[in-house]
Amino acid sequence: FAPTIDAVCERFSGRILGVVEDTENGHKRYACAEKLPCPVVSVARSPLKDPEDFLVGQSVVFSTEALMRSRGDILHGRPALVIGFGKLGSSIARLLHAKGVQVTVHDVDPVRRTQALSQGFTVARDRDAALHGAGLILCATGAVSLRGEDFSALRNGAYVATVTSSEDELDLAGLPDVYQRTPNGDHITRYQTTGHYFYLLNGGNAVNFLHGASVGPFIYLVQAEILAGVRNLARGDLGPGMHEVDAADRATIAGTWLNYFNR
Structure with missing residues (x-):
């Protein structure tokens, strides 16, 4: 509203x-x-919402991994970039780390960057370099995480997933028209142009809703x-x-x- x-x-x-x-x-x-x-x-920032946010972060990782595995890919050996280190982003980063994934964090808030650093995560000093180096990008800002020009910086074969609606997290309308969109399995879209391609999960919408998003x-x-x-x-x-x-x-x-x- x-x-x-x-x-x-x-x-x-x-x-x-x-x-x-x-x-x-x-x-x-x-x-x-x-x-x-x-x-x-x-009630968005209530402490009573913390358990839900933590569990939603866990379900986002579960659904992301399930979609990747449906293509024969796995999390391990694929560096991850978590954009946004709020309650959802920090939960995602912690579970990825627990699964043995190399995690880099980016947040526009310097306070959150210090929190991420204190918890042992690598904090991106160069956002573009972090985008180019990540094989998995998880967007958890509640705002625009990736703008149209950012997508061309993604590493070939990178997966992109979000915790909310595509219109909030991704500027897909700003993506150059040269990218062809091709379904590549259930809920996976391959974006490809000459010499470059990446995968978008669930059309850019919250991936965890594909598996119920239940938090008990x-x-x-x-x-x-x-x-x-x-x-x-x-x-x-x-x-x-x-x-x-x-x-x-x-x-x-x-x-x-x-x-x-x-x-």
Whole structure:
């Protein structure tokens, strides 16, 4: 709703209570708005979402490896570049490392780059060189990770996968028209031009949804906080702008969840 929230609130004036936002991409869009016409309760950066984000990162690696194996390729011996070292990116990087994959990290945020370095990952000093050297690129920024001109820098035979929708992570529209797109197995597209080719997984959309993207009962923590956000909006006392669920409500949700699932 972020691109149209002003128009929606204007059209239904007095009837929009607000928005509950669950995604990092959506959080960023609302936070960048000069002025919001209604309250936005974001759970995207809640600590209750950390277990889900960690497990989503694990499922992204699982699905990426499954698609690669369907072509007879494996992770090992293929250096990986993880673009974005947030909660999803760091989870992806850790599991790849645990599988014996050489992992390089790139993030526009210098704080996150220092975090990656402190956890033993190689941090790219030259983004273009890192792109050229990687046999697997996993995009986890919630913004545009690869622009049209970046694709020509990819190593021949590289695989590209994302954790969100292609329109958010990849500027595929900016890819030169000389690239031919050819299906190369289920959910794999080969992009090829003279002397260069790479593989895009699941059309650039989140690969983990191909295998259910299940995170088990941890999803209920996030769903419960979304309901708490809806309740906060229904009370009608929040002004326009960004809001979060109270820490006390999060503690209640976590305690209730533990009583049920940690018997």
